[in-house]
Amino acid sequence: MRASVLAALTLLGAAAGPAPAQQARGWALLVGHSYSSARALTQPATLVVEGERGAPLYTVLDAGALVRGPLADRAWVEAGLRARAGSARTPAQRLYGAMARAYTELDPVLVALGGEYLTDGAFAMRQPAATAEVTPLGGVPGLGTWIGPDVRFRWRPWLGVSWGGGARPYARLSAEYVSGRVEAGVEGTSWLVEGRGCGFVQGDLSVRLAGGLYATASGDAGRSPPRFEPAGRLGIGLGFRLDTTH
């Protein structure tokens, strides 16, 4: 039977935040599960080491980092890196990505335009793509903000299209719930790929231990870019999250 043991992520410490007016002109660093969405950034990055008697140790890494800064009074830019890796995954199941995107607020919606480069672990499937996404800023209970002090649940939808070897429309819905030190979240994305639908869901349940350190159970299932091949995993480990903006 495979036993799971965990190792911690060693990452940067958060510096004390500057005053808001100064911070508004500066840049922010965010570290989380992935840069793929705001929800993924609030999910801790995890490194899991799995041991099995008579076999070498396996690792599973899910991490992303994002730098966000101003572009103009009503626009800002982000650049990020992400990795879904580890020896427990086959090269085809691994994913490395880099992206840059710019946002602008066109009240009542937020628009994001960007470019992303994805590759699998074998570098056999490389996919540069341009993306356009839109989300409403709010206006419906729970959209972008907790429903109330006793119902700490919020959600956010995104609609987008990716161009890279053809146009690929997609829809993403993320939701999260917080109760004391416990945080739970789920994010689902559906793509239309060559006339058929592909979906990918990832979820997590985390308990805050101290600061940005969490005990995290996370899992994912479905088909995701660039290969859109079926995959899934479930694991527990230590997670780390950093957000210098809040």
Next chain:
Amino acid sequence: MRRKDDRGHRWTDTGVERAVIRIVRRLSPGWARRKITRRTRLHADLGWDDWYPLRLARPIRTTLHVRPDDRTLLALRTVGDVVADVWGRMAPL
């Protein structure tokens, strides 16, 4: 001490605070008015996500007649920060 907004209307610091709290209250309808103070944290207490503070822009423009920029709104942490930012954009009399 009073200041004036872009249309020349005169405001006190407490008047700006009351107006900002009314705006925040409208954007967080599940919260009681008395629960929202200058110390209330937009993300940690009210649960606003990364983009929700952008909803402050329009009501601040229409009610307080100043123009906050988006990058500032995204960096504000508390209701008091919003009050201070709006107050700082008003001209001394």
